[in-house]
Amino acid sequence: LGAPDEDSALTLLPAHSLLLEGKGYEAVALSALGSYGAILFSILLILPMRFIIDSPFNSYNILHEIMGYILIAITILMIATEKGRITDFTDKGVIPSILGIIFAFIVFIISGIFGLMILDFPVASPIGLPAPVLFPALAGLFGLPTLLTSALTKPTIPTQTIEDVEIEEKEKKSSILSIITGSLAGILVSIIPGITSATGTILAMNIRGESSRRQTIVTLSAVNTACAFSVILVLFIILKARSGAALAIQQLIPIEEWNTMNIPLNLVYLMASLLFSGTLSYFFTIFIGKIFAQRFTGIPYQPLVVATIVIIIILVSLFTGLNGLLVLLVATFIGLLPISWGVRRSHCMGVLLLPITLYFLM
Structure with missing residues (x-):
């Protein structure tokens, strides 16, 4: 859902532009x-991640001390x-590119200020459900x-x-590189608070x-999956x-800290289930994607x-009430800015990045 029209496809996701070319199944595959x-690459990194994040390297503690500067x-x-070009004033030289960066900065700052404003904003469910203020905020922004x-x-x-x-020999090497870099970025996303898979993809x-x-597309998917896989390991x-x-998972099963060479049994079960379900999901995605594309x-x-x-x-109404709808409305207006300006929507993650950065710096 959310496919753009042809004129704005290039400013949005590559998968959307492939969809508009009749290559939606290719994007799915x-x-x-x-x-x-x-998944396969992350499995290979289970033990190295343990040693790098915890003892003997203790990289997490080191990163935690300088987390604010890392986020900056x-x-x-x-x-x-930012690759967006703002050509409303001129389409010559470097000015459109500079304006794109300026507009991206504006989106980030506006989103960040919005994030600071809603930190303690009261939201309540009219039917007694949990009321996370980030739900309407993120739904509105993205x-x-x-x-x-x-x-x-x-469209x-x-x-x-x-x-x-079909992936040619040259592109096979490129795909492997995309998977490796995407997976490493996904692991980083699972460790550093406030950054998302979109940011990991940029990295x-x-x-x-x-x-x-x-x-x-390959890189973005690798980032998302590696992050989802790694957060379990990081836990x-x-x-x-x-x-x-x-x-x-933390609320459902006992979490034993992994501080020895022996992998906790519950973690072994989780990793095995992730590998099994990931393998099934790959083939089901290919199969169902083909059927869906035929009937799309x-x-x-x-x-x-x-x-x-x-x-x-x-x-949003059920979970956060009228105040949540207000947050959703404001967030939606902010979320429309990068789409109308042609810059990346990931800059809206300022809603989390700015408050978290200030938290670590103060």
Whole structure:
């Protein structure tokens, strides 16, 4: 969902632009490849991660002491590598690129100030459900703007081409590099608070240099999967939950700190289940993706987008009440800025990055 029209496709996700070219299945297959590759690579790094994060290297404690400066460096890199060009004033020289960076900085600052403002903003569920203020904030910054843009522009989704994805020998090496850099970035995301998979992808892409849309999809999927995999490992090493899934696991099973050579039994079970489910998911994704692509044009796309928007609004109302709807509204306006300006939406992560950075610096 949330596919743009043809004119704005290049400012959004590579997968969306492939979808508009009738290559949605190719995007799905590449994403599955990146995810499965990240699982296999992350499995190989289980023991090295234990030694690097904890004793004898104790990198987490070292990073924790300078975390504020690390977050500042990541923020600068994220903004400085903005590729968007603002051509409203001129399309010549470096001015459009400089304006793109300035606009990215503005999005980051506005999002950051918004994050500071909602830290203690009172939200309450009218039916007694948990009321996390970040739910409407993140839904507004990243969810609704894309859906609204798609609903208003009414993109035409072409018939999808169903072909097995062929990767040439040269691109195989590039895919392996994408998986490795994406996985390493995903591991970093699982350790450092406040940065997301989108930020991790930016880091990975800068490490590996320029790449195609196909490799961007592989890298992004590798980052996401490696992060999801690594947060479980990090939970057993530093006893801190870095995601909702890790928090749920922490509440469901006893977490034994991994401070010896022997891997905790519960961690072994979790790693085995992740490997098994990841393998099944890869083949199911390829299979179901092909079926879905064949029938995609028959799906009532616009009603589905509108229904999704309505569901998000209803959920926000149920979980966070009227104040949550206010947060959602403001966040949506902020989230529309990068889309309308043509800069990366990841700059909206200022909503978390700025407050967390200030926390570590103070």
